[in-house]
Amino acid sequence: MRRFALLFLALLVFRMVTGVMFADDQISSRHEYRLIDFLEEQGERLDCYFTLEQFHPIESAGKLELQYAPVKPFAPDSVKSLIKSLQEQVPDAEFRVTDSQPPVVQIRDRRLLKQQKYPLDERIEISFRGTPDGLADEITKLLPKMKRLRGGLIGDFSGDVVTSVNLKEAKGQVRDILSLAVLGKDYSRVLWRTRATLGADGIWEVQIIHFGPRDEGDE
Numbered sequence: 708m709r710r711f712a713l714l715f716l717a718l719l720v721f722r723m724v725t726g727v728m729f730a731d732d733q734i735s736s737r738h739e740y741r742l743i744d745f746l747e748e749q750g751e752r753l754d755c756y757f758t759l760e761q762f763h764p765i766e767s768a769g770k771l772e773l774q775y776a777p778v779k780p781f782a783p784d785s786v787k788s789l790i791k792s793l794q795e796q797v798p799d800a801e802f803r804v805t806d807s808q809p810p811v812v813q814i815r816d817r818r819l820l821k822q823q824k825y826p827l828d829e830r831i832e833i834s835f836r837g838t839p840d841g842l843a844d845e846i847t848k849l850l851p852k853m854k855r856l857r858g859g860l861i862g863d864f865s866g867d868v869v870t871s872v873n874l875k876e877a878k879g880q881v882r883d884i885l886s887l888a889v890l891g892k893d894y895s896r897v898l899w900r901t902r903a904t905l906g907a908d909g910i911w912e913v914q915i916i917h918f919g920p921r922d923e924g925d926e
Contacts, residue, residue, distance in 0.1 A: 738779065738780055739777050739778070739779060739780075740777070740778045740779075740780055741774065741775050741776070741777070741778070742759075742773065742774055742775065742776040742777075742778050742793075742797060743759065743774040743775070743897055743900070745778045745780065746759075746812075746814075746896065746897050747895070747896045747897055749783065749789055749896075750896025750897070751896060752782075752783075753783065753785065753786055753789060754809050755786050755809050755810045755811070755812060755896075756809060756810070756811045756812070756886070756890070756894070756896055756897070756898050757811065757812045757813075757814060757896060757897045757898065758811060758812075758813050758814065758882060758885070758886060758897070758898050758899055758900065759773060759774050759814050759897065759899075759900035759901070760813070760814065760815040760816060760819060760827060760882070760900070760901050760903070761773045761774065761816050761900065761901060761902045761903065762816040762818045762819045762822075762903055762904075763902045763903060763904045764818075764904065764905070772902070773797070773799065773800055773814070773816050774900060776796075776797045776799070776800070777796075778793070778796050778797065779796065786804060786810055786812065789812075790802045790804070790812065799816060799817055799818075800814050800815065800816060800817065801814070801815045801816075801817050801820060802814055803815075805883070805886075807886075807890060809890075811886050811890070811898065813882060819903070822905065824852050824909075824911075825903070825911065826850050826852065826853040826881055826903070826911050826913055827880065827881045827882040827885075827901065827903075827913075828880060828881070828882075829850055829880065829881055830878070830879060830880055830881075831846065831849050831850075831878070831879075831880075831881060831884065832876060832877065832878045833845065833846065833849065833874060833876075833877055833884060834874055834875050834876050834877070835872060835873075835874045835877075835888075836872065836873050836874075837871075837872055838867060838868050838869065838870060838871070838872055839866055839867040839868075839870055839872055839885075839888055839889055839899070839917035839919075840866035840867055840868045840917065841868075841872075842872055842874070842884075842885070842888050843855060843866060843885070843915040843917070846881055846884065846885075846915075847913075850881075852909060852910055852911055853910070853911045853912075853913055854910055854911065854912050854913070855912075855913060855914070855915060856902075856912050856913065856914040857914065866899075866915065866916045866917045866919075867889075867917035867918065867919040867920075869919060869920065870889060870892060870894070870917070870919060870920060872888045872889070874887070874888060885898070885899055885915070885917070886898050886899070888917075889917060892920070893920055893921055894918075894919070894920060894921060895918035895919060895920070895921055896921070897918055898917065898918065899915065899916060899917040899918060900916055900918075901913055901914060901915050901916075902914040
């Protein structure tokens with residue numbers, strides 16, 4: 708009887724220990740976010756928006772993209788404190804905040820800062836009525852050194868073909884026009900993201916994806 712009691716106690720301790728280890732593993736997995744998911748969550752908390760510009764050189768195939776950078780969660784009390792912490796966790800990115808209300812945090816792969824004739828830096832003027840996906844096509848027509856790509860990775864989609872866009876003589880850098888088109892609408896907190904590759908011929912191949920209206924569950 709005593710031996711049975713000791714065996715039972717040992718089994719109980721084993722289950723408790725392994726159960727705690729399993730719980731810790733679950734907590735650890737939940738407490739590391741992909742950057743893009745963390746931004747969506749913090750945008751709701753701080754009432755701000757984000758854009759993501761990624762550089763995808765041909766030789767970097769297989770390298771983790773900026774949107775998937777791991778982020779340990781924290782609870783910023785302002786956009787400024789959010790950026791300060793993200794700069795430490797994602798050193799490969801540059802962060803800038805627009806003067807718009809609500810503000811847009813522009814996040815760029817730092818390698819793009821050294822590139823010449825990068826399309827999203829170009830200033831344009833455009834009038835357009837249609838959808839964000841159609842706007843990306845029209846912008847591409849204005850930039851002879853840019854070719855638009857669609858798809859690319861499993862799960863990718865072409866973009867937002869639902870939201871109504873109406874721009875009249877809008878002026879500014881391409882990234883600002885892409886944001887202006889959807890600001891003020893009930894939109895995803897990550898407005899859009901790009902993936903850019905510079906070809907040997909000097910032509911930029913750029914994938915542009917607007918993420919569309921927020922899901923009802925996000926409200």
